[in-house]
Amino acid sequence: MSEFLTADSVAPPAPGAEDYLALDFVNSAIALPGGQFIDLLGTPAATNQWLxxxxxxPADAGVREMCATQLRSLREHVRGLFAARVAGLPALPTAVSAVNDALSRAPTAALLYWDEKNGPYRAAPCPTNEILDRALAALAANAADLLxxxxxxxxxxxxxTPCNRYLLRHGRRHWCSIRCGDRARAARAYARRTQSKAD
Structure with a gap:
């Protein structure tokens, strides 16, 4: 498969992903039927594209493997928090700490600057080395807002099965896509047919 897959080419966005970037983030690692797995953050270039x-x-951020690894690590911690929330279990303290660490990486206040021609203005600083910190903070904040x-x-x-994506449930719907819903219904129908043949 192409290195530059998009989430939409693999599966449509899960319900709620348009409102919560954190859902899109945790769903960037996609388990597919037949044991296939696609990681939209699997390489530095793919991670740069996703961001x-x-x-x-920016497109020219030049994401390196260390940055991609940090994003994948945060993704797994957020996935762990989502799993704990869905199951009604306590969260792992390491996952909470990882999100809090990411939240504290970016300054929250726009700083005061003074331009000789235009005078004072406020802007959030974002030198190139802070791009990853800002991305991590934004993703962590969105996950915390959702949770x-x-x-x-x-x-x-x-x-x-085997889908590993999360979604925001609407009514009784428990599938992230029509494709997953069809697969689940087909599996249930097959189980009923084989059960009735066994009886």
Missing amino acids: TERGLA TGPDADRLTACGS
Whole structure:
């Protein structure tokens, strides 16, 4: 498969991903039928593309493997927090610490600058070496907002094996896509047919 896959070419965005970047983030590692796995953050170039498409980094950010590794690590911690929330279990302290660490990486206040021609203005500093910190902070903040906000009760894991994506449940829907829903219904129908033949 191409190195530059997009999430949409593999599966459409999961319900809620348009409102919560954190859902899109945790769903950037996609398990597919037949034991296939696609990681949209699998290489530095793919990670740079993913960040750029979401407005978290410029196209020429030059993401290196160390940066991609840090993003993949945060993704796994956020996935762990989502899994704990969905299962109603306590979160691992290391996952909470990783999110809090990411939250504290970027300054929250726009600083005061003074331009000789135009006078004072405020802007958030963002030198090149802070691009990753800002991306990590934005993703962590969005995950924390989802986990602590009113939509947290709608957070669920896709109910279709082997899919590993998360979504915000709408009504009774427990699948991240039509494809996963069809796969789950087909599996249930097959199980009913084989059960009735066995009886």
